[in-house]
Amino acid sequence: MGLPALELDVIGIAEPTKPSILADFWAAVLHLNDKGNPYDHSRSHDLIALNLPHLVELFVTNGLQPVIEPVLSAALKTWQAAGVH
Numbered sequence: 001m002g003l004p005a006l007e008l009d010v011i012g013i014a015e016p017t018k019p020s021i022l023a024d025f026w027a028a029v030l031h032l033n034d035k036g037n038p039y040d041h042s043r044s045h046d047l048i049a050l051n052l053p054h055l056v057e058l059f060v061t062n063g064l065q066p067v068i069e070p071v072l073s074a075a076l077k078t079w080q081a082a083g084v085h
Contacts, residue, residue, distance in 0.1 A: 021072050028064045029055070035062060 029050075032039050037058050042049035052068050059065065 021075050025072055025076075028059055031064060032058050032062060037062065 029039060032055075039050065039055060039058055040048050041051050041054075052073070056068050
């Protein structure tokens with residue numbers, strides 16, 4: 001049929017909606033901010049530059065679940081393309 005095969009471990013699991021994925025992600029980033037962990041790689045004060053592998057390290061170090069996955073990356077790109085800053 002030409003359809004992509006699903007991974008066996010995700011069959012029957014509903015994909016989280018993009019807004020909830022982004023809310024969880026930004027809550028984790030806010031937690032890092034509140035703890036004083038530097039995560040922003042931007043040289044500009046009005047932009048945020050994120051290094052996702054670095055964020056995963058910070059999440060793990062701070063007892064947070066790393067939430068970086070392809071769905072999140074796509075949601076972040078969509079969020080950025082929509083001009084939400």
